[in-house]
Amino acid sequence: MTSDxxxxxxxxxxxxxTVPARDLKAHSKKRSFVEFKPRQTVMVEGEPATSLFxxxxxxxxxxxxxxxxxxxxxxxxxxxxxxxLGERDTYTTSAEAISGTRLCRFSRPDVAAMRRALPQLKKxxxxxxxxxxxxxxxxxxxxxxxxxxxxxxxxxxxYGYRAPGDxxxxxxxxxxxxxxxxxxxxxxxxxxxxxxxxxxxxxxxIIAIGQKTHSVHVLNPVALAGAxxxxxxxxxxxx
Amino acid sequence: MTSDxxxxxxxxxxxxxTVPARDLKAHSKKRSFVEFKPRQTVMVEGEPATSLFxxxxxxxxxxxxxxxxxxxxxxxxxxxxxxxLGERDTYTTSAEAISGTRLCRFSRPDVAAMRRALPQLKKxxxxxxxxxxxxxxxxxxxxxxxxxxxxxxxxxxxYGYRAPGDxxxxxxxxxxxxxxxxxxxxxxxxxxxxxxxxxxxxxxxIIAIGQKTHSVHVLNPVALAGAxxxxxxxxxxxx
DNA sequence: CGACTGTTTGATTCATATCAACGTGCGTGG
DNA sequence: CCACGCACGTTGATATGAATCAAACAGTCG
Numbered sequence: 001m002t003s004d005x006x007x008x009x010x011x012x013x014x015x016x017x018t019v020p021a022r023d024l025k026a027h028s029k030k031r032s033f034v035e036f037k038p039r040q041t042v043m044v045e046g047e048p049a050t051s052l053f054x055x056x057x058x059x060x061x062x063x064x065x066x067x068x069x070x071x072x073x074x075x076x077x078x079x080x081x082x083x084x085l086g087e088r089d090t091y092t093t094s095a096e097a098i099s100g101t102r103l104c105r106f107s108r109p110d111v112a113a114m115r116r117a118l119p120q121l122k123k124x125x126x127x128x129x130x131x132x133x134x135x136x137x138x139x140x141x142x143x144x145x146x147x148x149x150x151x152x153x154x155x156x157x158x159y160g161y162r163a164p165g166d167x168x169x170x171x172x173x174x175x176x177x178x179x180x181x182x183x184x185x186x187x188x189x190x191x192x193x194x195x196x197x198x199x200x201x202x203x204x205x206i207i208a209i210g211q212k213t214h215s216v217h218v219l220n221p222v223a224l225a226g227a228x229x230x231x232x233x234x235x236x237x238x239x
Numbered sequence: 240m241t242s243d244x245x246x247x248x249x250x251x252x253x254x255x256x257t258v259p260a261r262d263l264k265a266h267s268k269k270r271s272f273v274e275f276k277p278r279q280t281v282m283v284e285g286e287p288a289t290s291l292f293x294x295x296x297x298x299x300x301x302x303x304x305x306x307x308x309x310x311x312x313x314x315x316x317x318x319x320x321x322x323x324l325g326e327r328d329t330y331t332t333s334a335e336a337i338s339g340t341r342l343c344r345f346s347r348p349d350v351a352a353m354r355r356a357l358p359q360l361k362k363x364x365x366x367x368x369x370x371x372x373x374x375x376x377x378x379x380x381x382x383x384x385x386x387x388x389x390x391x392x393x394x395x396x397x398y399g400y401r402a403p404g405d406x407x408x409x410x411x412x413x414x415x416x417x418x419x420x421x422x423x424x425x426x427x428x429x430x431x432x433x434x435x436x437x438x439x440x441x442x443x444x445i446i447a448i449g450q451k452t453h454s455v456h457v458l459n460p461v462a463l464a465g466a467x468x469x470x471x472x473x474x475x476x477x478x
Numbered sequence: 479c480g481a482c483t484g485t486t487t488g489a490t491t492c493a494t495a496t497c498a499a500c501g502t503g504c505g506t507g508g
Numbered sequence: 509c510c511a512c513g514c515a516c517g518t519t520g521a522t523a524t525g526a527a528t529c530a531a532a533c534a535g536t537c538g
Contacts, residue, residue, distance in 0.1 A: 064380040068468070072383040074376045087369035092376065129368040130326035136375035137313045137331060141303040143382035144311040144427030148526065180485065188383030193526055195486055213485065213535085229307070387494065419517065429495060434518055450503090452517065 004028050013080030014054050015128070018120035030110045036060075036097035043084060045094045051105045052084040058101030059177045062093040063185070073186040075135070076159075076178070085111070085125070098178050143188045146229075151187040152197040153227035156207065160216055174207075174216040201227065243267050252319030253293050254367070257359035269349045275299075275336035282323060284333040291323040291350050297340030298416045301332040302424070312425040314374070315398075315417070324350070324364070337417050382427045385468075390426040391436040392466035395446065399455055413446075413455040440466065 005011060005028045006021070019027045033056075036042055042053065042060060053060075055077050062083060065071045074093055077083050086092040106114075115122045142151055160174020176183070184194045198216070201207045206224050208217040218224055244250060244267045245260070258266050272295075275281055281292065281299060292299075294316050301314045301322060313332055316322050325331040345353075354361045381390055399413020415422070423433045437455070440446045445463050447456040457463055 064376060066380070066384055066468075070384040072380045074379050085369070087366055087373055092373045126365050126368065127326055129365065129372060130324070133368060133372045133375060134326055134331045136372060136379060137303060140313050140375060140378050140382060141305070141311045143379060144424075145305060145309040185383075190527060191485075192487085192528085196526090199486075211535090229305075418515095430517080431496085431519085432494060435494095438518075452503090 005031070008056070010054070010056055010080040015082055015121055015124045016054070018118055018124050019114075027114075030114075031104045031106050034103050034105050036101045036103070038097055038099055040097050042095040042097060042101075042103070043091050045092065046090050049084060049086060049089055049091045050108055052082055052108065052111050053095070054082045054104040054106075055079050056102040056104055058097060058099045060095050060101055060103075061098055061178070061182060061186075062095050064093055071185055072188065073182060074139070075132070076186075082128075098182065148187075148189055148193050149197050149200065149227060150229050151189065152183075152194060153201065153224055153229075155183060155187060156201075156216060156218065156224060157228050160218065172218045172221065174218055176214050176216060244270070247295070249293070249295055249319040254321060254360060254363045255293070257357055257363050258353075266353075269353075270343045270345050273342050273344050275340045275342070277336055277338055279336045281334040281336060281340075281342065282330050284331065285329050288323060288325060288328055288330045289347055291321055291345045291347065292334070293321045293343040293345075294318050295341040295343055297336060297338045299334050299340055299342075300337055300417070300421060300425075301334050303332055310424055311427065312421060313378070314371070315425075321367075337421065387426075387428055387432050388436050388439065388466060389468050390428065391422075391433060392440065392463055392468075394422060394426060395440075395455060395457065395463060396467050399457065411457045411460065413457055415453050415455060 005016060005019070005024045008014075008016065011017060016027065034042075034053075036058075043049075043051070045064060057079055060077045060083065061073050062075045062077065063071050063073045075083075076098070077095075083093075083095060084091065115125065142154060146154065156174055159176060160172075178186075180194050181191045183189075184191045187194065189197075198207070198209060201224070202209050204223070206218075206220045206227060208219055210216065244255060244258070244263045247253075247255065250256060255266065270293075273281075273292075275297075282288075282290070284303060296318055299316045299322065300312050301316065302310050302312045304310045314322075315337075316334075322332075322334060323330065354364065381393060385393065395413055398415060399411075417425075419433050420430045422428075423430045426433065428436075437446070437448060440463070441448050443462070445457075445459045445466060447458055449455065
């Protein structure tokens with residue numbers, strides 16, 4: 001909590017990497033820590049955008065809702081990634097913690113000042129905006145044109161697929177911190193359909209679903225890539 | 240063609256608005272004009288991104304394709320809007336002229352130099368990136384959660400709905416320069432479904448379709464907004 | 479140990495795609 | 509100037525993928 005930014009585990013993975021070491025002390029003073037339990041709301045679409053958040057640990061979902069309750073997840077944010085910045089002075093998405101989460105909070109004025117003071121930070125954030133735009137376009141392609149099976153296979157390709165340290169083994173472990181219903185809300189499907197598609201892939205021995213249900217073993221990466229057919233994987237941390 | 244930027248009809252509506260009048264002469268030297276007939280390709284996804292384009296007149300569609308030919312339109316660009324800039328050094332979308340189109344072309348290095356020289360331009364483009372991100376998220380919500388009817392109604396709200404000068408009349412004219420199949424590719428539907436939804440709205444006397452088929456009269460704006468249900472209109476020039 | 483939440487599986491329905499035919503406006507060439 | 513051909517749009521019949529409805533089945537937390 002009271003720890004200095006110099007000791008921050010995600011400093012080199014977040015936009016704080018652009019803050020020179022000698023400015024870290026001052027930097028630390030600007031940020032506050034906030035913690036959220038699973039399912040807690042971090043910010044709400046349409047409300048005044050007062051803060052920018054950086055994920056220190058845990059995972060957060062960004063979402064857009066329709067008045068009648070339908071919701072669409074437009075992206076996930078993991079350790080090191082930031083959210084809360086948009087073109088408007090109100091938030092354009094809501095955000096909710098998926099797992100227990102610790103966030104760094106910066107006020108908008110402070111962020112603006114930092115952008116002015118640190119050209120590298122400005123550059124970092126501008127690049128990030130463009131990356132997110134590309135990711136959003138990936139999701140548009142996925143939602144508009146892919147079948148349920150392709151959507152799910154793609155999701156596994158993008159969000160799973162991190163070797164657990166050692167890459168030698170043919171099967172790799174996909175960790176899915178989010179629930180089936182969150183996967184569904186991201187892919188524009190229902191929970192049942194997501195479950196069925198996973199079951200089908202498991203049936204074909206392309207994947208194996210762990211008993212903890214949030215871990216998926218990729219048994220046949222080639223076949224999985226084939227199921228994601230289009231070959232065009234959607235970029236990481238879409239949205 | 241050879242006209243000076245000072246006489247450009249879209250100067251005040253494009254990012255050139257940030258170029259001081261005294262620099263316009265030099266600015267003119269950097270840009271070249273290119274023209275495209277309907278259906279002609281301006282740039283291709285994945286190819287080296289050498290240029291940035293500003294639409295002078297006409298309309299252009301930006302699209303993403305899957306290897307098997309499925310294509311998704313991720314945005315339209317009209318007079319004054321630019322495209323061709325992304326996080327990568329290759330284009331992230333293809334672009335194709337819808338109507339006969341005239342574009343200003345700038346080389347990437349020149350754009351980079353201009354950004355360096357003109358802080359206002361940089362600011363303009365950064366804001367634009369964020370606007371496009373918001374628009375892309377709007378499209379994600381639409382594609383992921385809306386019904387065919389809602390999609391079409393929303394499309395009319397966003398892309399139509401420009402009073403023909405005089406706002407007094409209850410019915411307004413929606414001009415749709417794009418074909419049914421382009422609307423379909425934008426909404427993630429088929430041509431037939433788009434046609435049926437338009438027919439249904441016409442049946443209910445919410446709209447009336449002109450004989451030229453590219454113009455739609457909005458007879459009952461309130462009912463149209465209702466059909467777009469969610470109320471949350473997707474932002475203009477999505478993507 | 480029992481309620482609860484999340485996941486899976488099954489039966490059925492429904493919205494939209496697909497397949498097919500027809501209409502219509504428009505440009506082209508006779 | 510008219511007739512033909514073609515691209516585009518509409519309309520209809522049918523098929524189907526995914527949603528919905530419903531129920532059983534964990535794993536988890538008091």
